[in-house]
Amino acid sequence: MDELKKAMKVAFASEYSFALKAQNFHWNVEGPLFPQLHMLFGDIYEEVYESVDPFAENIRKLGSYTPASFERFSMLTQVEDELNMLEDRAMIAELMQDSDKMVKLLKIVFDLSEQAGEHGLSDFIAARIDAHRKHSWMLRATSK
């Protein structure tokens, strides 16, 4: 159970970081494909932000406090901040890699959740895996 709580906190901090990075790219992307990429990154960050509140509440349901500060997030996250202004194709490639990373992290949480008999949590995590598979697909298709 402790392993599940820890994995949930890492996945949650990573999800929050992922949303912030998608929003960063939504704001700062430039180039002839601006309208499409501004919209694609916008759709992605909005979908992920909607999951943030139920994600945090699922940590509370396990009886643990949820991390909720930039410092805690930076200690826990597996999705690294991007401090440079990237060109558009590099933004697509990086967010795609991060989305693939989210799928891997979420799969770890799913397996731990099933081992703990937390089927409701598994259901939530399965939906997050599916959402990131879709984000990865759209970013991959855009990168070709």
Ligand SMILES: [Fe+2]
């Ligand atoms: Fe916007």
